Amino acid sequence: xxxxxxxxxxxxxxxLAARKLIDLDPNKPSMANGFIVDRAIxxxxxxxxxxxxxxxxxxxxxxxxxx
Numbered sequence: 001x002x003x004x005x006x007x008x009x010x011x012x013x014x015x016l017a018a019r020k021l022i023d024l025d026p027n028k029p030s031m032a033n034g035f036i037v038d039r040a041i042x043x044x045x046x047x048x049x050x051x052x053x054x055x056x057x058x059x060x061x062x063x064x065x066x067x
Contacts, residue, residue: 012044
């Protein structure tokens with residue numbers, strides 16, 4: 001996995017997790033934080049896999065130019 005893909009997953013996961021974490025009370029400890037972040041990472045990776053499956057020539061030609 002390239003660094004660019006890691007940053008793309010990080011960016012998407014941050015947005016997905018923030019939507020859920022904003023509803024939690026910051027003054028109360030919650031075990032849901034880890035679950036929410038893990039789920040957001042999985043969702044972001046899934047989204048990137050779907051993008052790769054739908055537009056493989058765009059992804060392959062882009063990564064080939066960088067190498």
